[in-house]
Amino acid sequence: AQSVTQLDSQVPVFEEAPVELRCNYSSSVSVYLFWYVQYPNQGLQLLLKYLSGSTLVESINGFEAEFNKSQTSFHLRKPSVHISDTAEYFCAVSKSVNTGFQKLVFGTGTRLLVSP
Amino acid sequence: KAGVTQTPRYLIKTRGQQVTLSCSPISGHRSVSWYQQTPGQGLQFLFEYFSETQRNKGNFPGRFSGRQFSNSRSEMNVSTLELGDSALYLCASSSGQGGSYNSPLHFGNGTRLTVT
Numbered sequence: 001a002q003s004v005t006q007l008d009s010q011v012p013v014f015e016e017a018p019v020e021l022r023c024n025y026s027s028s029v030s031v032y033l034f035w036y037v038q039y040p041n042q043g044l045q046l047l048l049k050y051l052s053g054s055t056l057v058e059s060i061n062g063f064e065a066e067f068n069k070s071q072t073s074f075h076l077r078k079p080s081v082h083i084s085d086t087a088e089y090f091c092a093v094s095k096s097v098n099t100g101f102q103k104l105v106f107g108t109g110t111r112l113l114v115s116p
Numbered sequence: 117k118a119g120v121t122q123t124p125r126y127l128i129k130t131r132g133q134q135v136t137l138s139c140s141p142i143s144g145h146r147s148v149s150w151y152q153q154t155p156g157q158g159l160q161f162l163f164e165y166f167s168e169t170q171r172n173k174g175n176f177p178g179r180f181s182g183r184q185f186s187n188s189r190s191e192m193n194v195s196t197l198e199l200g201d202s203a204l205y206l207c208a209s210s211s212g213q214g215g216s217y218n219s220p221l222h223f224g225n226g227t228r229l230t231v232t
Contacts, residue, residue, distance in 0.1 A: 036223075042225050043208075044208075049220065105161075106158060109158060
């Protein structure tokens, strides 16, 4: 079964410091991995995705994630965070269900707290 | 394009009542998925509709139901409300099969349901 583990429920960091949010997945088949971000009182927004090809994927606001098959990880990183990056971040994997369709399975989320 | 619209944003109900939540997907999107978000359980998949047909269903009791109309708008209904149904209910639309690798989910801001 495909599942996602986010190891940290909360990550406090100072502004302009680097950050890494960890995500591990379990799957015996090809995976499609996603990071979503949820700002306070809003829904989730797609941050970036890995489908195939280059193992390093980037978002438009400076985040990047690296797909590591040997370590079954898809950690999210940013070299220098801003106050506005304060949000909850969800790692997700696309899972095949019995009906032949797919659905997203989300991790429990990591709350990133950026302070001045 | 307008985003996914969910109404109402906030709702307070008492135990035993029923509630209907509404979701208007992005124009042109035919798939609508529903998720329940709680601090304890995280994001839990409820169901997905595509062209008025339910394609996927999560592990929720029969009190939770939904439907999709010909214009792709969707509603979900919860009958005989329990205290544990208090949550943020998120709707997401996609152009193809929701949750699949080539059809990312676009989320609304959610409806926060409080059951007293």
